[in-house]
Amino acid sequence: MTSIVISSQKGGVGKTTVSINLAFAFARAGWKVLLVDADPQGSVGLSLTRQSRKLLGFFDYLSDDECSLKSLVVPTRMETFSMIPSGQGEGYELGGGYSESVAAKVQSFIDDAEQAGFDLVIFDSAAGLFGITRDVLVCADAALVPQQAEPLGIRSVPKMLQGLTDLRKLNPKLKILGVLLTMVQRNLAESAEAADALKELLPEALVMKEEIARNDLFLKASGKGVPVGVLQGADEFLANFNGLRLEIESKLGLKRDNA
Ligand SMILES: Nc1ncnc2c1ncn2[C@@H]1O[C@H](COP(=O)(O)OP(=O)(O)OP(=O)(O)O)[C@@H](O)[C@H]1O
Ligand SMILES: [Mg+2]
Known part of the structure; x- marks a missing residue:
């Protein structure tokens, strides 16, 4: 199994949007995908399920030893695509440092x-490299860095x-997949x-070949929760995110066990 964190220094660069659509691309290709909302804001949950405010999730797993992963999994209409919302668990210090x-x-x-039995876990994360995002990066196999194509933003990359x-x-073992515009x-x-x-500015290997255009359909999709x-x-x-999936598979040398 492989775990990928979608991570950025800046907020609002498209992490949640990329997480959802990349997870969908892998699921369409037959991977058993678990999309996890590791952002206390709970954006994935809010985007994909209406009842997410009431559901338990990732932060409950962290704070309650009795909480099992299986009890948190929310299925979607697609058999290969499941998610775990951020949940209700409180008290995790967002500003805190790395904690063993x-x-x-x-x-x-x-x-x-x-x-x-999942093949792939994709973590959506809160902006920055501290707190829970850091804890997730300390355990994951790979990180993908979305970056909005605007003059000020790219300086922080x-x-x-x-x-x-x-x-x-x-x-x-953390592999830096690269920046996704x-x-x-x-x-x-x-x-x-x-x-x-x-x-x-960056070595070729650190910039994903696919780039995602700005388009109002992304707003429509998040409004509809799809x-x-x-x-x-x-x-x-669809083609963009499928291309991104192929780039990631190639960079990580991934093959589905049952492919
Ligand atoms: N390619 C795109 N075209 C148009 N709008 C987009 C695109 N990608 C994302 N957006 C919109 O931009 C806003 C920010 O995107 P998103 O929530 O994915 O960013 P984020 O990095 O997860 O933000 P945060 O740091 O707050 O978690 C959202 O309203 C989203 O619908
Ligand atoms: Mg987000």
Whole structure:
């Protein structure tokens, strides 16, 4: 089983959107995917299920030893796609540093997901590299970094990548998949220039080849609580996220056990 964290320094760059649509792409390709909302804001849950405010989830697993992973899994209409919302568990100090005891719980969560037969866990995370996001990164196999294509945002990317590299001291297996440009507007000079500047700034291997355009269909999809790919006219995005899946499979050398 493989675990991937969708992580960024900045908020609002498209982490939750990428998490949902990437999970959907893997599930469509036959992977048994568990999408986990590790952001206390609970955005994945709010996007995909209406009752998520009442459901138990990831933070309950962390705070209650009696809470089993299986009891938290919320199925979707698609057999290969399940999710775990952030839940009700309170008291986790978001600003806190890396904590060995929480990281140990995250590791047991990942082990339980493997036991339960999942092929892939995708964690949506809160912005920044501290607190619970750090604990998840300390246990995961890989990190993908969405970044909005805008001039100010891209400046923080090298620092973010350095932060991830530093984390590899605690988790040497952590593979940095690279930066995924999101909300790209190729017809707007500032956005296109920012996207190109990022590609010049970073080694080729650290920028995903796929990029995600800005499109109102993403807002429509989150309003309806579905991945964008199920909407009419979203074939371009189905193809994008499928391409991203293939890039990730190739970077991680992944093959489904039963493929
Ligand atoms: N490609 C896109 N085109 C248009 N709108 C988008 C796109 N991607 C994301 N959005 C919108 O931008 C907003 C922020 O996206 P999202 O919630 O995925 O970011 P985030 O990084 O998870 O934010 P946070 O740090 O608050 O968790 C949302 O309203 C989302 O619908
Ligand atoms: Mg989010």
